[in-house]
Amino acid sequence: MSEIAVDILNMTKRYGSFVALRDVCLSIKDNEFFTLLGPSGCGKTTLLRTIAGFEAISEGAIKLYGEDIADLPPNKRPVNTVFQQYALFPHMNVRANVIFGLQRLGQDETTARARVDEVLDMVQLMEFADRLPAQLSGGQQQRVALARALAPKPKVLLLDEPLSALDLKLRQSVRQELQQIQQTTGITFVFVTHDQEEALTMSDRIAVIADGQVQQVGSARDIYEAPQNRFVADFIGETNLIDVAVSSVSGGYATCVLPGGDVQFTCPAAAGAVVGHGHLSVRPERVSLVKPQDGLLRGVTTRQVYLGTDMSVDVRLEGGKIITLRLQNSEETHIPEIGDPVGLNFETGTARLLED
Amino acid sequence: MARKLDIRHFPGFLPITYLCLFLLYAPLIIVMIYSFNDSNSITIWGGASLRWYGEVFWGVESAKFKAAALNSITIAVMAATTATTIATLAATAMLKAGRFRGKSVSFALINLPLMVPEIVTAVATLIFFSAIGFTTGYLTILVAHIVFCIPFAYLPIAARMQGIEDVYEQVALDLYATRFQAFRLILLPLMAPGIISGFLLAFIISLDDFIITNFVKGAGIETLPTAIFGAVKQGIKPNIMAISTLLLLVSVVFVTLSYLVGRMGQNKK
Amino acid sequence: MAAQIAKKSTSNTSTYAGLGVFLMLPSWAVIGFFLVLPVGMMLIYSFLTKEFRGGVIWEFSLNAYDQFFFDRGLFGDAPPVIEWTYINIFWRSIWQAGVATFFSLLIGFPTAWFIATRTGPNKSVWLFLITIPYWVNLLIRTISMKFLIRDTGPLNEWLLSLGVISEPIHIINTSFAVQLGLFYSYLPFMVLPIYASVERYNFAYSEVAADLYASRRATLTKIIIPIVKPGIIAGCILVFVPSLGAFLAPDLLGGAKNFMIGSLIEEQFKGNAGNWPFGAAVSMILLSMVLVVLTFYARQQAKEGAR
Numbered sequence: 001m002s003e004i005a006v007d008i009l010n011m012t013k014r015y016g017s018f019v020a021l022r023d024v025c026l027s028i029k030d031n032e033f034f035t036l037l038g039p040s041g042c043g044k045t046t047l048l049r050t051i052a053g054f055e056a057i058s059e060g061a062i063k064l065y066g067e068d069i070a071d072l073p074p075n076k077r078p079v080n081t082v083f084q085q086y087a088l089f090p091h092m093n094v095r096a097n098v099i100f101g102l103q104r105l106g107q108d109e110t111t112a113r114a115r116v117d118e119v120l121d122m123v124q125l126m127e128f129a130d131r132l133p134a135q136l137s138g139g140q141q142q143r144v145a146l147a148r149a150l151a152p153k154p155k156v157l158l159l160d161e162p163l164s165a166l167d168l169k170l171r172q173s174v175r176q177e178l179q180q181i182q183q184t185t186g187i188t189f190v191f192v193t194h195d196q197e198e199a200l201t202m203s204d205r206i207a208v209i210a211d212g213q214v215q216q217v218g219s220a221r222d223i224y225e226a227p228q229n230r231f232v233a234d235f236i237g238e239t240n241l242i243d244v245a246v247s248s249v250s251g252g253y254a255t256c257v258l259p260g261g262d263v264q265f266t267c268p269a270a271a272g273a274v275v276g277h278g279h280l281s282v283r284p285e286r287v288s289l290v291k292p293q294d295g296l297l298r299g300v301t302t303r304q305v306y307l308g309t310d311m312s313v314d315v316r317l318e319g320g321k322i323i324t325l326r327l328q329n330s331e332e333t334h335i336p337e338i339g340d341p342v343g344l345n346f347e348t349g350t351a352r353l354l355e356d
Numbered sequence: 357m358a359r360k361l362d363i364r365h366f367p368g369f370l371p372i373t374y375l376c377l378f379l380l381y382a383p384l385i386i387v388m389i390y391s392f393n394d395s396n397s398i399t400i401w402g403g404a405s406l407r408w409y410g411e412v413f414w415g416v417e418s419a420k421f422k423a424a425a426l427n428s429i430t431i432a433v434m435a436a437t438t439a440t441t442i443a444t445l446a447a448t449a450m451l452k453a454g455r456f457r458g459k460s461v462s463f464a465l466i467n468l469p470l471m472v473p474e475i476v477t478a479v480a481t482l483i484f485f486s487a488i489g490f491t492t493g494y495l496t497i498l499v500a501h502i503v504f505c506i507p508f509a510y511l512p513i514a515a516r517m518q519g520i521e522d523v524y525e526q527v528a529l530d531l532y533a534t535r536f537q538a539f540r541l542i543l544l545p546l547m548a549p550g551i552i553s554g555f556l557l558a559f560i561i562s563l564d565d566f567i568i569t570n571f572v573k574g575a576g577i578e579t580l581p582t583a584i585f586g587a588v589k590q591g592i593k594p595n596i597m598a599i600s601t602l603l604l605l606v607s608v609v610f611v612t613l614s615y616l617v618g619r620m621g622q623n624k625k
Numbered sequence: 626m627a628a629q630i631a632k633k634s635t636s637n638t639s640t641y642a643g644l645g646v647f648l649m650l651p652s653w654a655v656i657g658f659f660l661v662l663p664v665g666m667m668l669i670y671s672f673l674t675k676e677f678r679g680g681v682i683w684e685f686s687l688n689a690y691d692q693f694f695f696d697r698g699l700f701g702d703a704p705p706v707i708e709w710t711y712i713n714i715f716w717r718s719i720w721q722a723g724v725a726t727f728f729s730l731l732i733g734f735p736t737a738w739f740i741a742t743r744t745g746p747n748k749s750v751w752l753f754l755i756t757i758p759y760w761v762n763l764l765i766r767t768i769s770m771k772f773l774i775r776d777t778g779p780l781n782e783w784l785l786s787l788g789v790i791s792e793p794i795h796i797i798n799t800s801f802a803v804q805l806g807l808f809y810s811y812l813p814f815m816v817l818p819i820y821a822s823v824e825r826y827n828f829a830y831s832e833v834a835a836d837l838y839a840s841r842r843a844t845l846t847k848i849i850i851p852i853v854k855p856g857i858i859a860g861c862i863l864v865f866v867p868s869l870g871a872f873l874a875p876d877l878l879g880g881a882k883n884f885m886i887g888s889l890i891e892e893q894f895k896g897n898a899g900n901w902p903f904g905a906a907v908s909m910i911l912l913s914m915v916l917v918v919l920t921f922y923a924r925q926q927a928k929e930g931a932r
Contacts, residue, residue, distance in 0.1 A: 052530060054526055054529075074526070075529045075530070075531075075534060075535075079530075080531065083523055083526070085521070085523060087521070087527045089542060089546075090546065091545045091546060100531050100533070100541075101531030104528075104532035104533045104534075104537060148527075148531070149530075149531075152531065152532065363831040363832055363835055364742040364831070365742075366735070366738065366845065367841075369735040369738055369739045372732060373736045373740070375732065376733070376735075376812065377754060377755070379809065380809070382773070383766065383769035383772070383773045383809070384758065384761065384766065384769050386773055387765075387769040387773075390779070399782065441651075442651040442652050446651070448641060449641070449645045449646075453639050453640075453644050453645035453648060454639035454641075454645065456649070457645075458653070462652065462653070465652065465656050465661075466656070468656060469656065469660060471915070471919055472912065473866065473867065473911060473915055474867070474872075475890050475891070475908070475911070476870065476911060476915075477660065477663075479890060479904060479905060480663035480664045480667040480908070481659065481660075481663050482894060483666050483667050483670050483901070484659070484666045486680065487666050499659055500659070502655060502659075503655060503656060506652060506656065522639065522640060525640040526640065535640060535641060538640060539640075543640075560760055564760075564763065566762075566763065567887075571894065581762060581764045584764060584765070584768070585764060588768055588877070592768065600762075600768060607760050608757060608761070611756070611757060612757075615756075619749075
């Protein structure tokens with residue numbers, strides 16, 4: 001197993017009586033592209049800032065390659081941050097911005113200059129070295145901020161929503177660039193975002209955070225296909241949450257009964273699922289339309305929305321619950337009219353009983 | 357027609373604004389005009405000349421006014437420099453140092469010289485120096501000026517500092533700068549327009565002060581305003597108008613500079 | 626909740642956290658030692674006995690305050706009656722400052738409104754024009770006013786030559802001259818805070834009022850003035866307080882008959898005729914009045930802030 005770069009142990013962060021982060025445990029591996037994903041206000045930026053050293057922690061420990069850094073000020077921590085607003089020093093040109101950290105570390109002028117050239121080359125900004133930040137475009141400023149943070153060869157690079165200020169087109173190309181830089185430099189990246197697409201496409205692993213707590217850690221596939229709880233299932237992609245009765249849970253599988261039905265089936269279950277009552281997550285694209293009498297569930301079509309490659313169809317179940325499904329938009333697909341009675345089916349292996 | 361629809365427009369407000377400007381400027385402009393009067397009388401117009409400006413620089417009373425001007429300028433430079441330094445540190449404490457003991461009192465304290473009526477400050481300062489047995493003179497004027505210059509230097513400096521986000525210094529710390537380096541290399545250069553602006557305003561305030569200086573100056577030393585006041589007590593003479601015009605221009609130049617420096621800083625941001 | 630977090634985190638992560646006291650030390654030292662301490666000293670002096678050539682004798686005495694409020698006859702042995710001389714000077718000062726404040730508001734509000742409703746670079750030019758006179762030496766401005774309104778000054782000369790008047794209007798050395806001088810001295814103080822309030826005023830309120838059939842006048846009195854009231858109060862205080870303790874305007878424009886508090890205080894420290902404890906006592910009374918006004922203002926601001 002690879003070395004742990006950042007180890008956060010039972011960390012809590014309070015502001016007065018307000019708890020911003022509660023009992024956070026995270027192990028970020030060496031050379032990993034690790035993403036903290038969550039809605040705004042969930043505590044992900046606070047978590048990043050505790051690693052950088054801008055926020056003191058209330059309880060627990062933060063270790064960087066085994067060394068406890070919780071009491072070190074930011075200028076003593078070998079981690080660098082790319083800030084959301086970039087915060088390029090407005091009175092210094094690009095070169096002076098990038099060399100700043102190297103000078104503070106006391107590197108000699110020649111080595112430092114060579115390193116500046118190296119990173120400016122990496123972000124393709126050589127010809128802008130003498131410009132002031134105000135003379136650069138948003139994308140260029142973003143790359144200067146990246147170069148400035150990379151120049152001192154930090155052990156961990158922290159990125160606080162660095163793409164949020166860019167427009168959509170630029171964002172997509174910068175994503176690839178960032179991933180490439182992470183791979184070539186081998187530096188551990190900790191990336192904060194509220195954009196799930198960004199998280200899913202770039203990361204080796206993702207930590208989903210809500211209400212100051214880590215909800216789930218895993219690869220993009222893990223968190224999409226095997227969500228742990230209702231928050232993760234709902235926040236990542238779309239899902240249908242169906243109330244079910246749970247008759248048994250064992251070995252990662254559960255036996256459930258659908259509402260109103262007598263249909264009993266077995267499906268994968270999250271670690272915290274319990275016998276009794278539970279929520280079943282079924283992704284819209286995993287639901288298929290069948291004749292009413294053949295379905296696990298039955299209902300009436302209430303809405304259809306054209307989405308280009310797909311159609312989205314809402315079906316109201318007998319109990320009033322709405323199930324959304326995605327159908328591919330092709331010649332063969334039969335799209336029901338509003339008011340049509342339909343049956344719904346899903347492969348039980350793709351549904352998942354969540355922690356309650 | 358458009359005006360009738362404009363909810364911001366009130367009939368009569370424009371003429372009142374012109375009246376306001378007229379009231380503010382008319383006396384000053386008239387003194388400026390009469391300072392070029394060739395006549396010995398201040399009322400009768402005797403043609404334009406620079407005669408009284410010559411009188412200011414080379415006339416009988418020129419030595420007195422030159423000495424007073426020198427005192428005014430040296431005191432203003434020293435008082436403004438000291439006050440600006442103190443105010444810069446204070447602004448850093450108030451805006452960039454989080455919470456500390458006595459912070460809420462500090463804000464009131466910095467603004468105290470603005471709240472206490474000038475004449476009261478003057479009396480208190482005179483009594484204080486007399487009580488501790490300190491002879492009034494150049495030094496007491498300087499000390500008193502430093503005190504009341506602090507809030508005037510503080511205002512533009514704090515306004516500027518409020519516009520500088522903490523993130524710049526955080527980046528510096530993140531890039532291994534010590535706090536002193538973050539202050540010297542990042543905060544101070546970004547603050548420069550505010551600091552210059554604060555210095556210029558403090559300078560003008562010191563140069564203009566009459567009441568406090570009049571109380572704490574002691575015998576045998578004059579600043580420009582006290583010298584002018586002394587002369588005016590014997591009646592307004594044409595050379596006073598020339599000096600007034602010069603001093604007025606100095607004020608306008610400095611305030612304009614302060615204003616432009618402040619704006620320049622904003623544009624750069 | 627995000628705003629709450631942001632607000633709290635700034636106080637937590639301030640760059641120079643822990644250095645506040647150190648950075649503040651010079652201000653505390655200078656203002657504490659050369660202003661707070663002197664005011665305390667002044668309070669003590671007001672309870673001392675006067676020395677006849679200026680200065681004090683270190684002996685406790687209530688004479689200064691007694692002299693202010695009571696008349697005990699020429700030899701000090703008559704039964705005390707209320708002494709009106711000084712109370713009247715205070716009354717006159719309050720009246721003069723009040724009149725100056727009223728006229729400043731009358732001119733200052735429309736001006737502030739007009740400037741705040743300009744658009745583009747014009748606005749800052751207008752604002753700058755209002756600010757400049759404030760920075761011009763107060764002494765010089767007062768002298769200019771004195772020069773202008775003298776009996777043989779340019780104002781009278783022109784009015785005479787234009788035939789508007791047949792003999793000079795006597796303005797100088799009247800209480801009107803003092804009011805004019807105070808008005809002229811502190812007018813920019815009225816404009817600036819009102820301007821700041823109008824800047825923050827949301828014109829949608831005026832639109833709603835107009836939409837609901839309010840006339841301009843009704844919009845002004847029922848909507849605009851109540852909303853920009855904090856600025857109006859601030860402006861009034863900024864004009865009233867310095868007017869109350871003014872020295873130059875009453876001294877240069879008012880002459881001996883229009884004595885105000887400032888002149889009364891100044892006289893007590895001039896040469897050998899002065900009375901330091903009395904001067905200190907009058908200063909303390911003035912300072913207390915100003916503090917009352919400022920406390921009222923602070924409470925008003927707190928109330929507005931709490932809304």
